Amino acid sequence: MTSTTIRRMGRRPGSSGSRDAVLDAARVRFAEQGYDGATIRGIAANAGVDPALVHHFFGTKERLFVAAMHLPLEPAKLIPELLAPGLDGLGERLARHFLRLMRELGEANPMIALIRSAAAHPDAARMLREFYTRAVLERLAAELETSRPRLRAALCAAQMIGLGVATFIIGLRPLVEADDETMVAALAPALQHYLTGDLPP
Numbered sequence: 001m002t003s004t005t006i007r008r009m010g011r012r013p014g015s016s017g018s019r020d021a022v023l024d025a026a027r028v029r030f031a032e033q034g035y036d037g038a039t040i041r042g043i044a045a046n047a048g049v050d051p052a053l054v055h056h057f058f059g060t061k062e063r064l065f066v067a068a069m070h071l072p073l074e075p076a077k078l079i080p081e082l083l084a085p086g087l088d089g090l091g092e093r094l095a096r097h098f099l100r101l102m103r104e105l106g107e108a109n110p111m112i113a114l115i116r117s118a119a120a121h122p123d124a125a126r127m128l129r130e131f132y133t134r135a136v137l138e139r140l141a142a143e144l145e146t147s148r149p150r151l152r153a154a155l156c157a158a159q160m161i162g163l164g165v166a167t168f169i170i171g172l173r174p175l176v177e178a179d180d181e182t183m184v185a186a187l188a189p190a191l192q193h194y195l196t197g198d199l200p201p
Contacts, residue, residue, distance in 0.1 A: 018047065018053060018057075021048065021049065022043060022047045022054050023067060023068050025043045025047035026038070026043045026064050026065070026067075027069070030069075030127050031127060032123070034123070034126045034127050035065060035128075035130035035131040036130045038061070040061055040064070043064070062075065062131075063076070065131055069114060071111065075135040075139060078097070082094060083140075083143050090192065090195055090196075091189065091190070091194075092188035092191075094156065094188075094191050095183070095184045095187040095188040096184055096188075098164075098187075099180050099183055099184060102164055103180065106168075112164070114128050115128070115164065137150065138153075141153040144195060146196055147199070152194050152195055152199070159187070159190055159191060160187075160191075163183075163187065
């Protein structure tokens with residue numbers, strides 16, 4: 001995903017005021033510098049506004065990224081909600097939430113567009129990888145009271161992203177046609193094993 005592609009996802013900076021100018025500037029900065037490299041100050045400079053206004057609109061860089069990319073989830077809220085009942089059953093909760101999110105939005109899901117772009121453009125892959133690492137993997141790993149938590153969180157991500165690609169991008173018919181309960185029953189044990197089961201040494 002190039003900076004030009006990202007820029008076209010938003011509206012013209014002057015059409016809807018400062019908030020839209022910030023979102024447009026954020027898309028460009030994230031595309032060009034990645035999630036880690038982009039800063040609130042730099043985005044504000046591109047938008048021609050004070051950094052305090054960016055914080056006023058969005059609070060954090062993570063929330064700004066979510067808004068700029070039209071993501072249908074906010075990890076800062078979602079991960080604590082999924083973890084609140086404890087590690088038991090976390091695999092099933094992850095599976096249910098992921099499948100519901102992907103099914104409800106279908107082809108309009110911005111996450112699918114980001115995955116497609118990441119597969120074709122190294123800059124988009126870096127942007128998505130850095131965001132997912134900071135916002136999801138590290139947050140989940142911090143709560144796993146087991147060995148090698150970062151690997152466990154990454155294995156869960158690989159399982160779900162792989163399923164998302166096979167189902168919603170490639171469109172493997174048995175996966176597309178399977179009902180959610182079947183998919184949850186198949187996916188949840190694998191996720192739970194990654195989270196709390198024994199891993200090879």
